Amino acid sequence: MSKNIVIVGGGIGGGSGVARTLSAKLPAAKITLVNPLPYAVSRPTLPRMTVSAGNDLFETALIPYDKLFTTPNGTFVQGVVESIQADKKGGTVLLADGKQLPYDVLVLAPGSHWEGLLNIPDDSAAVTEFIAAGRENFKKAQKIVLVGGGSVAIGKSLFTLKYAGEIKDVWPSKEVTIVHGSSNLMNSTYPSGFRKGLEKSLRARGVKLVLDDYVDEIPAPGPTTIRTRKGTVIEADLVVATRGPRPRTEFVGKSLGAGTLDEKSQIKVKPTFQLLEHPDIFALGDAVNTIEQKQVMKAMAHSAIVSANVIAYLTGASSLKSYKGSSEMIVVTNGKNGGKGFVGVLGGFTLGDWFVRMVKSKTLLVPMTRGAMGY
Known part of the structure; x- marks a missing residue:
């Protein structure tokens, strides 16, 4: 299965979880994870990390992606996504530095803006x-x-x-x-x-x-x-x-149309986590419009469904899994x-x-x- 799968956002349990799972289960596919920083930030540690130097969190809670992939088909790209060019099937992710990443399946886990x-x-x-x-x-x-x-x-x-x-x-x-x-x-x-x-x-x-x-x-x-x-x-x-926070989804609305987002700037998704008008684009985590509290454990639950559904979609399965909530x-x-x-x-x-x-x-x-x- 020689396909390009691009994952935008390497949050813990969300985008990083999808990338790790798909690289192991689709060894013939090319898996590319894009994130602005070269490491995932364990956000629950930030209050302790930013209050005092009396801990080792700066060394342990900013976790590089160098061990994320267990097979050679996974690649990490540091960059900020500028826009998405979606074709009838597949498309291209454009980064702020001019790099272009073609995809057959796109997974959006962009997370949130904080203060x-x-x-x-x-x-x-x-x-x-x-x-x-x-x-x-x-x-x-x-x-x-x-x-x-x-x-x-x-x-x-x-x-x-x-x-x-x-x-x-x-x-x-x-x-x-x-x-x-x-x-x-x-x-x-x-x-x-x-x-x-x-x-x-x-x-x-x-x-x-x-x-x-x-x-x-x-x-x-x-x-x-x-x-x-x-x-x-x-x-x-x-x-x-x-x-x-508020969703980090400006590039999604700009690229795919304002109707892609709801009134809170969350990405509208089906129960399968596919975008309403783009079956080859999945989204998960804080940025989607599931009715529940936004938490790391929820993103992990999303990740499991999205990973299974990307594989099902690429193999032509007749049905995909639906998220029932947590x-x-x-x-x-x-x-x-x-x-x-x-x-x-x-x-x-x-x-x-x-x-x-x-x-x-x-x-x-x-x-x-x-x-x-x-x-």
Whole structure:
């Protein structure tokens, strides 16, 4: 099966998972993975990585693609996708540096745009300086305001809560305030008791909460006074945007037509993860319009369906697998030693500090993530 398969976006579990699976299962096909950075970023590690240098995450959580492929038919290309030229069958991906990548099947896993310290630069030369600057800003600040904490754009932002816990681990005496635009933390996907439990655990660590309110502008680091929409005045040395993301899909709409995207700029897909008007283009991860919370584990579930369906499509199978959704579950860390988890099966149940510490808080799943990338 001499076919060209191009995968745009090398996120952990999403695009990288599809690339690894297809390279192993289609040894005669040419698999090309395109990503702006030469490594995948384990995004759940960013609060710990950017708060303090007292960890090894910069060395372990930015995972190169050099061990991703287990067979010689896989290739990594560092670059930013400028546009897609879709023909009646197949097409070409055009990169910003002028490179052209022909495809028989295209897989889109472009991920999201983030804000502030979650917005890792696409320029790999700037990443070290970016991380160092974040750490220095946290170190110098005594009064820190985290803006976010719930449902924004296409998904939820856990990062507000995670940042609060990481800051308190390193500097328990620093003043941390969360400003969140709902009356409860997180969003209504999760039960009230779970959300109230998160609030209680943060308050117990001295974190202040300003709920049902907003900060519209993020000032530069340094002593400042911010005023919320409702008029609350907060003194701050550092204001950090930790709000939810928006899909990185501009090139998709520009190339394939605005109708390819929904009102939230998510890619419209069939249950098979094929685009509505392009059966040879699949999409997955944060950027698609599946009705569910946007999480790494969901992207991994998408990856398994997409990989199977690409193979079925190329072999002329009469039907492809449909995605039936995944149970909602989440693990929210509160520093290295605790947090809360929610599992949405059997009526839903909550797990506490011991469980979260064992499964996630200590390592932030870095060993598992590196294993999925071939390390």
